[in-house]
Amino acid sequence: MIEVSHLARTYTRGDGTPVPALRDVSFTIGKGEFVTIRGASGSGKSSLLNILGCLDTPTSGSYRLDGEDVSGYTDQRRSHIRNRKIGFVFQSFNLLPRTTAAENVEIPALYTGGPVDRERALAILGKVGLGGRAEHYVTELSGGEQQRVAIARALMNDPPLLLADEPTGNLDSAAGESVMKLLTELHREGRTIVLVTHDEGVAAYAHREILIRDGLVAADRPQPGRDTGGPAAAASASGAGA
Amino acid sequence: MNIGRTIGLALRTLSRNRLRSFLMMLGVMIGVASLTALASVGEATKQETMRRFKRMLGTFDVVIVNPGGPSTRGMPSLTSAPPVLKQGDAEAIAKEVALVKQVAVTQFAFDVDVKYGDRSVSPSIMGISPNWTEVRGEEIALGEGITAADNDAMARVAVIGEDLRKALFPAEDPIGRQIRIADVPFQVKGVLAPRGMGPGGASMDFTLAIPVATASRRLFNRDYYTGMMVQLRDPTQSDRAITDITALLRERHGIVPPAEDDFTVTSPKAQVARVTDVGSTLSKVMLGVAAIATLIGGVVIMSLMLISVSERRREIGVRRAVGASQRDILAQFLTEAAVVSFIGGLAGIALGLGGTLVAAALTKLPPAILWSAIGGAALMSILVGLLFGLQPAWRAANVDPIQALRS
Ligand SMILES: Nc1ncnc2c1ncn2[C@@H]1O[C@H](COP(=O)(O)OP(=O)(O)O)[C@@H](O)[C@H]1O
């Protein structure tokens, strides 16, 4: 599903000095895998995830998503891919204030060109355990609930790929665990999940771990995973071997 | 995102921050309101001016010849007018200008005492040729008008206006009564139908008409006229008639340009245009004021939108992350600006129409609503929103979603 090779991303500071966030990153992630990208703060994890999510483009190297080289795509086409193929979950939830849970979940559907299916938004909220909270303003919800609204939003257009950047970073351990259980369940349903974390405990939920250090892949190894016996177990093993 | 959905989103966003939305609307609202009211009041004034001219002249299908050159101001009377328009001129115009059907002449005077019994007033007095009433399309309400026989005989007969009738004969039938004009006895033979206000706002019914021959020989002892009304065979030919009459009178008066004419030939249409022109200079100034208000409204929209964009960076980032393109964001913010400005415009139109009705009630003029100006104002409010929303929308579209989503 994901194929990156010799990926590099160099930012330019305000004063013109280059900041190499990613130097030379190559790996493949198969359909249905549950992978964590782990590394210290500043190691380049978010930079990598933003490129995988088509929010950013690499300075050099290539990124193939479902066989398409998307690294040179226009904003319009990358936006379309984000809309249809990718669901984002962020550390800071990024819900819209003064807006209800259901309205937040519907946002991705606004950009499909088709109708907005309120029933579907409510069904997904039910699925993430917030059936009774649909009409609540997001500011009335707890952190764990807000993150589950964000996950529901990521699922609205039924994307095959979920990208999460430190999704438990702002949560207490109980809420964090329930979010990880939810992601594990979504993986079991067949979704590909790439999760960025600096936390080994969180990484343990996945089947594979890519370790990043100073913009380079330091290690790429299988993990036990917590959802043994799922349909993705085989894919995970083959992904780790690639 | 399609346009209907973008407008829906704009309306929801605007309703979430009512105070800011209201402030954004305010300037455009005031601008459009004054524009609407101005256009309507201007139109009402113009229509009323036309009506008054029409009442004064009776018809627009004539050419008017007055004594005095183009710099002459005011209504010419026997005391103010130079003695240049004579009977020979009237006859020459009627005979030698092919476009002319007939010429009516008048001697106009005021400050002349008119008495009946112990009542004494000083109305305006017009010596008129017998065809005057016909050329003006004037109606006699009671009795008879001035006839050719009256004029030929220099008869001492008078036709009085409605206001004069009220002043002299509040409770009597005036027909057949003897009045004294400058101590000369006259017999009342008719009453003119009321004509109402003239262009200056004064009543045109405090007046009295006598045969012009009687006026010039027996009353005033003057042989020149204060005005002529020239009826044309074809009213659409007034421009050519003016040219021909001017040429003829110059020849008769021995005037060679560049020497100034001692007479003026105009059409009522030209006079109305001149009067309403003065009005429209004023309304141009007011229009400028309204335009400036609208412009300030646009600037307010722009600055509040710019603030809104920086406050809503996270929202922009979220929308971009879930599939909004830069174009979608641009459209969203542009639409918001256009919608808020348009709503302000609609409120302004409502306000302006309200103002128009109030103005109509105060001035007692029938309100004239200029729909084209209102449509223009509505369109303009949308354009103002689009124009001043452009920079904020551009900035919104260029927000870096990665930066916006961090924190
Ligand atoms: N927009 C940017 N401009 C300049 N430097 C940046 C920018 N974004 C990230 N960096 C730098 O790139 C490096 C990697 O950042 P990031 O990918 O956010 O790391 P992580 O998510 O692993 O903490 C860091 O040194 C960071 O300071």
Ligand SMILES: [Mg+2]
């Ligand atoms: Mg990070």
